Amino acid sequence: MRGKGLLAVLLLAVLLLPLAGCGFKDIDKRFFIVALGIDAADEGKGFKVTLRLAVPSPKIEPGSALSEVKTIQAPTIAEAVRLAKSHVDKELDFGHCKVFVLGEKLVKKNYTDVMEWMSRRRDIQSVAYLSIGRPDAQSIVKIAPKTERYPGNALFLAFGVDGTESSYSISTYLFDFNRRYGEHGMDPVLPLIRKDPQEGDYFISRIALLDKSKMVMLLTPQESQLYNQIANRFGKSTIKATIEEENIVLAANSVSSSYKIMSDQDGNQKLRLKMKISGLFEEAPLGIYEKDWHKLEQTLSEQTEAQIKRMLVKIQKAGIDPFGFGLKYRATHAGNDQTWKTWQKIYPELEFDVKVNVHVEGTGLSR
Amino acid sequence: MSRYFYYHIVLVALLNLMLFVPHILIQYRYHGAMTSMAISVVVGTGLCLMFMSIMSKYPGQGLPEILNRFLPRAVTLPFMVFMAVMWIIGPSIAVVSYAVLINRFINPDTSPILVLVLLCAVCLYAATRPTMTIIFLIEMGLVLNLPLIVFILFKAVRNDAINWDAIHTVANYWTQMPKWNAIGAASYIFTGYANLAVYNRAMPPNVRIRHRWTIPLIGMLVLALTFFVPIGFHGTESVDDYLYVWSMTADSMIMSYGFIERVIFVFLIMYLNLTLIYTASGWHQAIEFLKGLAKDYKPEIDGVPMKKAGMIIGAAIVAATVLYLYFFNEKITFRLSEYWLGFRLVVEIGTVGFLFVLVRKGKTRS
CATH class of the missing domain: 3.30.420 (Nucleotidyltransferase; domain 5)
Known part of the structure; x- marks a missing residue:
């Protein structure tokens, strides 16, 4: 019995022989x-x-x-x-x-x-x-x-x-x-x-x-940042606005975005993009602390909305879809081949409805 | 004791990746994969429960003994050979495709045949052990490997890279008619119960397998992971381009601070273990079926010393497996797997239904 076991081990060892000199360098x-x-x-x-x-x-x-x-x-x-x-x-x-x-x-x-x-x-x-x-x-x-x-x-x-x-x-x-x-x-x-x-x-x-x-x-660097905020919800970014010819920059701590594709009463398809950005001022003229923050938020929101809309239309005109709007449409509509064909017709005419909600958390360390 | 039953269910369910189940389902993702999966949950659970109730009436006996009880040997012999062949094909496909996988991902300079011979040698040794040993082998193998596999699956599901829109899109195709091959592939997840055909010999009398309601849940969970996670990682279209879709999915994850950055190598080692255990267990059953052909064969679950017959049958299976890889390529293996999965479902429905009728008739007669 022992001899047999030894033989089996030897046989297995023989099997290992051709392994020498193979891929392991x-x-x-x-x-x-x-x-x-x-x-x-x-x-x-x-x-x-x-x-x-x-x-x-x-x-x-x-x-x-x-x-x-x-x-x-x-x-x-x-x-x-x-x-x-x-x-x-x-x-x-x-x-x-x-x-x-x-x-x-x-x-x-x-x-x-x-x-x-x-x-x-x-x-x-x-x-x-x-x-x-x-x-x-x-x-x-x-x-x-x-x-x-x-x-x-x-x-x-x-x-x-x-x-x-x-x-x-x-x-x-x-x-x-x-x-x-x-x-x-x-x-x-x-x-x-x-x-x-x-x-x-x-x-x-x-x-x-x-x-x-x-x-x-x-995309320009500015647009690249917007892309990152929309698609990847990238915090640690900035949004910029000009108020009374002064640049103000908000450092975003958190960014959230979501979008929906819906059709209005006339059957026109519309993409509703909602974003929430909150952060601290990183660059702003002194005295901003005294101003009405709500108004600042509104201006920031409006200017960002316009920037985003401009970018989305530019991308749409180029006939590409980096955000995956089409996939979103397919995911929320009936599962058949027709859906994709419909989307290809919809996309060039799609309207964008962008809502940005900026929240100012504070003005940084100075007033 | 019921845990020994669930080990089979879990082992077979997890092993679906090696038998191209996700690949087959993904092929049908626009043409009825969803409905096929739903049907397979019903069919799979039904077969499983029926077979369990039949076998529980004959504790300590395997399928060969039960058949011999009701039918003349002339009928049971060819049937048992047929069953053995069915049990050889599945595990052999798994071990062959694993040998090819090692060649592709780990060491391209070694011939897959050589790898296969080594894997088969291990499986042959394990498969010829007594039934009891195999049962413990499965338990230990699962206990050791399951935590890491669950970790990888969890990491996959929680991954930021998953595109839920893609998953949602495919899930929307639930109105398509089911397809037989897709049902066959999906119902494979539940097929672990069939292992009772031999392992029932180790089941003591008066054991009721508890928590039966978990069977459809385990099955649905594994099916959903197997099918949707690759789609989430690779999108609705590109997912069909990959030959080894789950290996590619594992490769799409990283553990930056794990001691191995690429998840694929952990994944491959885990599945190497599972494949070896599965193959050993499958071949063991085939060997037991073939041993049962002998007239004076008495099933033993803990037979020492070993009989020579098992070794001879096992060696023949290994030879057939190695020859298969020598003559056929992965394309044929994939086709074979698809047909085997579909055919297996027919055989299972036939066998379980036949047994059910047989057992009921047998009862009324006595």
Whole structure:
């Protein structure tokens, strides 16, 4: 009986033999790709892929981040990545690649090929951040900010909630982008990373709106913030108004928004957007404490309403739906294919009824 | 003792992901998935309660013994072979698709066949143990894995990334006619009761399984999670593009401060455990059915030492499973799973109905 057991163990051990030398490569024989940029090729068809490779280093302190950048051109992205392997001495690993930058020119033309590649690769995380780079992806990926603690860290922090939380930028996960790409009644949005030519740095303050195949329009920083407040209910943001030629800025502590699509008596469809913003004054002329707060609230509300309405109409004219109004319509109407067709007819003529309710909590520390 | 029954229900309900149930339901999301799910709750619960009441009349006996009691061996033998085959296919699909999953997500450089051989070796060892051991194995496996699985599911439902409008949109399609394949897939959630066919041998007499009302609730909860959570994460359209829809859903979550950031790896390990337990339990039943073909076979729930027959039958099942992966790809596996799920429902309705009639007639005669 004992002999038999031993035999079984030996047999199992034999099964393990072919496992040796398979995929497990040591960490010091790997290059971790931390950011990947995809541009259209300089001339002709194809893609230019830029990889930022982290150089493993024992030091973790600001400024010590070492990385290498490789740029490869090929007719397809998959080929470019394969070709990249012949440029380096270590195995390429996408496991830590959390930021993908698409060149602005490429996105303006057509981004569908990039999507196909990304959703098929098994080692690309669904929680990677997607963004657009201006002037192109290559120059964004090449930037190595001085404050970086380890390679790629600055970009990760810019998008995640661990580091800075800017009301002017959004973070779009790959799975979210994919969802909006396919969805009937919701279109993709991506943050735009711009290179600052003087500082050799980048900043993210605008949101790009896309349709199902290309980029359609860019929101201004102001509008980007409004988008964030409406779609993501982003607190830690500001609203601005001009009263008697003086700028006043309210720092919002909490933002809530909800919208409904309803039809009035004449059968016209109307979107009613309600927002509640409350916060403290951050910038206002002295003496505001003595003024009638209710009036201030009203002015702030009215001016914000006008801004939002202008933005919504602009987006509507472009024929895109980044907020998912269409999906909302589908969610609240009968479940059949007709609903979606009806919505496509409704949206160009949709009227917006925006109600903003600003609540001033206080004037900050001074009167 | 009733907890041992519920372990089967929960194990099978959770394992629906490995048998492409969400994928099949999502395919029918605009064409009757909602109604099919509603019907399957009724049908599944009904079958479950009927089968429980039949088996509770024969404590300590499995389906083979009950059949032999009423029918001549010439009838029961082919029937038992048929049942064994049904019990082999499901777990084999699960373990095969898991081997492919490991190849896709964890280690693409190892051949799926090799992974499958290793997984099968573990399952073979477990499946050939006595019935009692398997029952305890299921209990321990679930107790160890369930907390983390519940945690992941909870994290998924509470996630900000879920788009409730998309879920609402799909739920609006409740007026469509149900489809058979969708009912088959959805009712799989309830099929854990069928494990009583063998494990009833370990049920002592005069045990009433309590809290039966939880069965439809467990089923509905699991169905809703399985179907709606991926739709919430991937929208009403893109959700259909993914081959491994739940793996992608797990990959869409992050635990920033967990020691592993990507939830998918925790998810895969948890489901590896569940798949191994499920396969071991399923194959064990198939082996027991086939062992029952022998004339002088006496069922034992705690038989020591082990009989050689089990090992031989198990090895044959493993060989068939490995050969299957060698010859067929994941596309065929998916089709097979869809048809097996639909056919399984027919077989279950047939078997439970037949037994019901048989038992009642048997009673009136005596």
